[in-house]
Every structure is written in structure tokens, then in C-alpha cells.
Amino acid sequence: xxxxxxxxxxxxxxxxxxxxxxxxxxxxxxxxxxxxxxxxxxxxxxxxxxxxxxxxxxxxxxxxxxxxxxxxxxxxxxxxxxxxxxxxxxxxxxxxxxxxxxxxxxxxxxxxxxxxxxxxxxxxxxxxxxxxxxxxxxxxxxxxxxxxxxxxxxxxxxxxxxxxxxxxxxxxxxxxxxxxxxxxxxxxxxxxxxxxxxxxxxxxxxxxxxxxxxxxxxxxxxxxxxxxxxxxxxxxxxxxxxxxxxxxxxxxxxxxxxxxxxxxxxxxxxxxxxxxxxxxxxxxxxxxxxxxxxxxxxxxxxxxxxxxxxxxxxxxxxxxxxxxxxxxxxxxxxxxxxxxxxxxxxxxxxxxxxxxxxxxxxxxxxxxxxxxx
Numbered sequence: 001x002x003x004x005x006x007x008x009x010x011x012x013x014x015x016x017x018x019x020x021x022x023x024x025x026x027x028x029x030x031x032x033x034x035x036x037x038x039x040x041x042x043x044x045x046x047x048x049x050x051x052x053x054x055x056x057x058x059x060x061x062x063x064x065x066x067x068x069x070x071x072x073x074x075x076x077x078x079x080x081x082x083x084x085x086x087x088x089x090x091x092x093x094x095x096x097x098x099x100x101x102x103x104x105x106x107x108x109x110x111x112x113x114x115x116x117x118x119x120x121x122x123x124x125x126x127x128x129x130x131x132x133x134x135x136x137x138x139x140x141x142x143x144x145x146x147x148x149x150x151x152x153x154x155x156x157x158x159x160x161x162x163x164x165x166x167x168x169x170x171x172x173x174x175x176x177x178x179x180x181x182x183x184x185x186x187x188x189x190x191x192x193x194x195x196x197x198x199x200x201x202x203x204x205x206x207x208x209x210x211x212x213x214x215x216x217x218x219x220x221x222x223x224x225x226x227x228x229x230x231x232x233x234x235x236x237x238x239x240x241x242x243x244x245x246x247x248x249x250x251x252x253x254x255x256x257x258x259x260x261x262x263x264x265x266x267x268x269x270x271x272x273x274x275x276x277x278x279x280x281x282x283x284x285x286x287x288x289x290x291x292x293x294x295x296x297x298x299x300x301x302x303x304x305x306x307x308x309x310x311x312x313x314x315x316x317x318x319x320x321x322x323x324x325x326x327x328x329x330x331x332x333x334x335x336x337x338x339x340x341x342x343x344x345x346x347x348x349x350x351x352x353x354x355x356x357x358x359x360x361x362x363x364x365x366x367x368x369x370x371x372x373x
Contacts (some may be wrong), residue, residue: 012042017055022110023098029100029107058107060095068095185231185248191256192233195221201260202235205252214252219244220262222272225280232280234270236262245280278312278329279336290331295351298325302347312338338363 020038024030029039032052039047040054047055060068064092099106136255195202203218219235222243226232274280298306303325306317314330331337334356341348341360350357 013039014055014059016042017052018059018097018110021108024107025109030108031105031107035108057095060097063096064094070155092113111191184241188248188251188254189224189231191254192221192224195256196223199261199264201238201256201257201262202233202254204254206246206248206331207252209247209250217246218257220248222265224248225270225274227280234274234280236265276314276330276332277336278331278333291330292334294329294331294334294337294353296327296329296341297346297349297351298327300324302344335359342367 016038017035020032020034035052036047042090096111097108098111099108201218202221206215208215218238224231225234233246233248237244246357300323306325306327307319312329316328318326338360342363352358
């Protein structure tokens with residue numbers, strides 16, 4: 001079995017090259033110049049043709065370890081400006097990315113035919129979630145495209161490529177650290193995404209958070225949100241006829257009602273709804289949808305933590321000469337910040353808005369009241 005090319009792994013560059021090929025396939029494929037631009041955008045340096053060839057080879061082997069057969073050197077072209085596309089290869093050796101000559105130029109296309117021996121679906125999802133640490137770079141906004149196996153039936157249709165990225169952006173939103181143990185929810189996430197794609201109702205048993213009561217629910221799934229190590233299902237609860245948030249860890253049983261369908265709410269986008277939110281329990285009233293600037297003063301020592309870690313996409317950190325820091329967030333649903341703010345104790349002072357500062361003080365006084373009885 002051929003080994004992977006000897007080259008350093010730059011996942012962000014490989015993903016960008018793959019996305020570029022997929023996006024340009026409906027228009028005839030990506031040129032070498034397109035792929036060099038994609039690589040340079042992520043790595044900051046201009047690659048050689050050989051680097052792009054190796055990247056394509058690496059991608060083909062990831063999707064199908066048998067893409068080049070047992071003796072890959074036999075399928076290499078003498079033309080250094082092209083990659084072999086052997087029409088006589090056996091089906092199991094067929095690369096996912098192929099090349100084609102048009103008007104004197106080589107173009108690279110994604111053929112959309114994934115081998116049955118491809119990556120296990122569970123492992124694919126875990127790999128995708130593992131890439132989340134890079135979301136503030138290239139993968140921000142395109143992170144969800146890595147969950148290839150979940151939407152395999154969509155990705156297999158070349159005509160649907162232009163809609164795939166928009167669809168995933170609408171249905172999954174990740175912020176904060178990402179899930180610490182994504183494996184435990186893999187099956188649930190796959191079933192939820194299948195239900196969303198086919199517009200089917202989900203029936204589940206749910207452990208109610210505030211009193212521990214096991215309830216039975218039927219919901220119309222709108223999407224998933226991952227926030228601070230937890231996955232949440234955003235759905236319309238048919239019993240209450242309201243949009244509700246369900247902690248996935250509290251979902252005991254979950255099944256897709258095959259003989260069902262629901263109408264997607266017009267104009268609804270999960271990314272638009274939660275893109276600026278601090279948490280997931282943001283109220284539906286007007287206050288919950290107001291975007292506000294939250295300014296914090298961070299004590300020396302802890303300030304270094306804020307310099308190194310981004311707690312929200314909007315975070316801006318200014319280190320002060322005395323070692324303290326001024327940190328600002330622009331968020332909706334700022335009231336959800338209070339438990340997080342309290343976890344920092346005296347190391348964090350809320351400067352604005354005034355209502356949040358007052359609410360924080362009120363919570364501190366309530367806690368002190370427990371100990372001063």
C-alpha cells in the first residue's frame with residue numbers, strides 16, 4: 001500500500017485546496033493558479049507545482065487509501081504539469097480528485113464518488129471537531145464543511161456543492177472551546193443532521209434541566225449549537241409551540257420520525273440568530289437580541305489568560321503597562337455572562353454596561369447573604 005507523500009501536514013492548506021476544487025468543479029474545475037492562491041492564502045507563501053501535486057495526492061489518499069493502487073509510480077504522468085487520470089484504473093483505485101485538460105490548461109475536479117472503504121463516519125466527525133481549534137483562522141465560517149460524512153448524500157451530488165456551505169452554515173454554529181468529548185454525541189448529531197436535511201420531526205425523551213423530570217418531546221429541529229464544551233439542539237417544541245433549547249447530554253433517547261415532515265421557518269438562520277450571542281439561553285424578548293459592548297478590567301496575572309485565550313469571537317484584549325488588561329466583547333444576551341463573570345471572582349471587574357455591573361453586584365450580594373445568615 002502506498003504511503004503518504006513525505007511533506008509536512010498543513011491541515012488548513014489541505015482543507016482550503018479541497019474547498020477550492022469543490023467550489024470550482026461545477027464551473028469546469030480549479031486551475032493550478034487557483035490552488036496556488038488557495039495555498040498562499042492560508043500559508044502566506046507561494047507553493048511550487050510539486051507542493052500542490054503532493055497536496056492533491058495527500059487528499060486522495062485520505063479519502064481513499066487505494067486511490068493510486070499498489071504501485072502509484074505506474075500512474076504518474078510524464079507531463080510534470082499534470083497528474084495522471086488513468087481511465088483504465090479499477091473502481092477501487094479511482095481518485096476522488098481527478099485532472100482534466102481543457103483549452104491547454106489542467107483543471108482539477110472533485111468527482112463526488114466516495115469509496116465504500118472511506119473514513120468511518122464516527123471518526124470523520126471526531127476529526128472534524130478536532131479541527132475546531134483552528135476556527136479563528138481559515139476554518140472560521142467553513143469549519144462545518146469538514147463534517148463530510150454526515151452530509152455524504154449531499155456532497156455526492158456535484159450540482160448541490162454551491163448550496164452545501166450555505167446549508168451547513170444555517171444548521172450548525174460553534175463558539176467557545178468546542179466539545180470536550182464529542183464522541184458521546186456522535187450518533188445523536190448524525191441523526192439530528194439527517195432529520196434537518198430531510199425536514200423530519202424528532203421524537204425524544206428529555207431530562208428537564210431545572211427539576212430533573214424525564215419528559216417526552218416531539219420537536220422540529222432547526223440546528224445545533226456548541227458552546228463551552230456542550231452541544232445544544234435548537235428546535236421548535238410541538239407541545240409548547242415555541243422555539244426551545246435542549247442540552248444534548250440530557251437527551252436520553254432520540255429517534256427520527258420517518259413518516260413526518262415540517263416546514264422550515266422562512267428567513268431563519270441559526271448563524272444569524274446565535275452568531276453574536278454569548279450563550280444559548282438568550283431570551284426571545286427584544287432585550288435578548290440587542291447587541292451590546294461589555295467592557296471588563298482584568299487583574300494582573302489573570303490578564304495573561306485573556307491574552308492567550310479567546311472566550312468569544314468578538315473579544316478584544318488590550319494589555320496595560322501595569323500588567324492588567326482591558327477586555328471588550330460585543331454580544332447579544334449579555335445577562336448570560338453573569339455566571340461566567342462570577343467564576344473569576346475579584347480578578348474581573350465589570351465596567352460597562354451599568355445594568356450588567358449592577359446585576360453582577362446583586363448576584364454577589366445574594367451569595368454573601370447565604371453566608372451572613
